[in-house]
Amino acid sequence: MNADPRFEGEGPDEVFASALAEGRFIIQRCRACSQTRHPPALACSSCGSPDITWIAASGAGEVYSTTTVRERERSYNVAIVELVEGARLMSRVEGIAPEGVRIGLKVTARIAPEPEPHVVFEPAGDAP
């Protein structure tokens, strides 16, 4: 086999999902330019380098944008959260009425187990 050894092992989606299943929220960081990204991929979206590593996400972030999805029976939040590390992800802010989620709200991540492990957020305890 002459495959390039730099790309050995599981692909980034699998690495992320496996970590999440073990209770760890990890994100990618470029070794060349330090940019973080999520969802993960094989190269840095900022500088193009394929030299990427994984770091533990602190879980701290703030709401970048937010919407309340209205259904007959219920309403729920969908948000984009910007992590303090820089990467953004789609998620949901819980523990607060969906309409109460505001852009700029400080939030903290936790891993929701069902139906598949996924990252959700709650208002940060020490929010100003």
Next chain:
Amino acid sequence: MTSPLRGQTAIVGVGNTRRWNAPGRTPFDQAQEAAILALEDCGLGLQDVDGLFCAISSSGLPVLNMAEKLGIRPRHADGTMVGGASFLFHLQAAASALVHGLCDVALIVYGSNQLSAGGRLVSMPDPQPYEAPYKPRYPISSYALAAARHMHLYGTTREQLAEVALAARGWANLNPDAFARGPLTREELLASRMISDPLTKADCCLVTDGGAALVLTRADRARDLKSKPAYVLGTGTSVSHRQIAAMPDLATSAAVESGRRAYAAAGLGPRDVDHVMVYDAFTITTLMFLEDLGFCAKGEGGSLVASGAIAPGGSLPVNTNGGGLSCNHPGMYGLFTVIEAVEQLRGACGERQVEGCEIALAHGNGGVLSSQATAILGTGAAL
């Protein structure tokens, strides 16, 4: 420097089935009818088509299906699929292919039965595992997140978004072919059911069927055909993301880049444009694209639309067919922005005709503000 492609090709035929609710017809039926109409419009025949450009939501291999159904053997084909902007990407590719001799007659074609098949947006399978757990309504929640961000940064209001829908209806009321006609008030718009804050049902485009087609040739041949050519003065495209969370700035789209490229290629700027067609999948997109294409400063789209500028009688005629909001929206609407631009350049728009329309801009959007494509078209006087 202007593009060497400037004015070298022209749209010579347009086909629009105007069948917005047509049970018993497949997307390919709509597309074939549109192709036949477009060819008849310019006096060419199916046997003349040697370049085929096609995208259809429900088909993974639309070019193959279309070629078979039309009974043609194209020597150049392009099935680029970037959502509703696909056909403006096709337009740019067709202009290039024609100039480089890859084909002599290019047909761009689309069809949909989205309404009669059940009224849901038909999307190609494209699972998004990083969005699915959060159940955003696709695609409205993505546009809602962009709208919320725009409101946060620039103070844009729901009242301003309602002005976009009002203007669209005003134009639709001048277009006998528009699907949604009749009176509409600010109060009705603002009382509309919230679906994904801050966007209501009234902020959403229609769901219709439809078929549309364009025929392009090189400019020398265009002059000998029976229709009035709409010359391709400049085009520009850009792709920025797939998922909304990956959009670099949710309040500014890649239309900034596609527009800049199109203006540069044409050697023109927003002030030169007589007529504007921007893809209005939602009210927020009209407002954002007018900003991103330079018709006002960033953040001033709300006050521009609130001034009445884009409504009938205003200073900037925008979406004069009634747009996706009030004319038609079969799922991938982009081709209809070009058709209305061509009709305006021909002076064929009756009550809604823009006086002295020599230069028109058509802009397509695809995915969730993901793909952007701008085309600047002109009459012979603009060459």
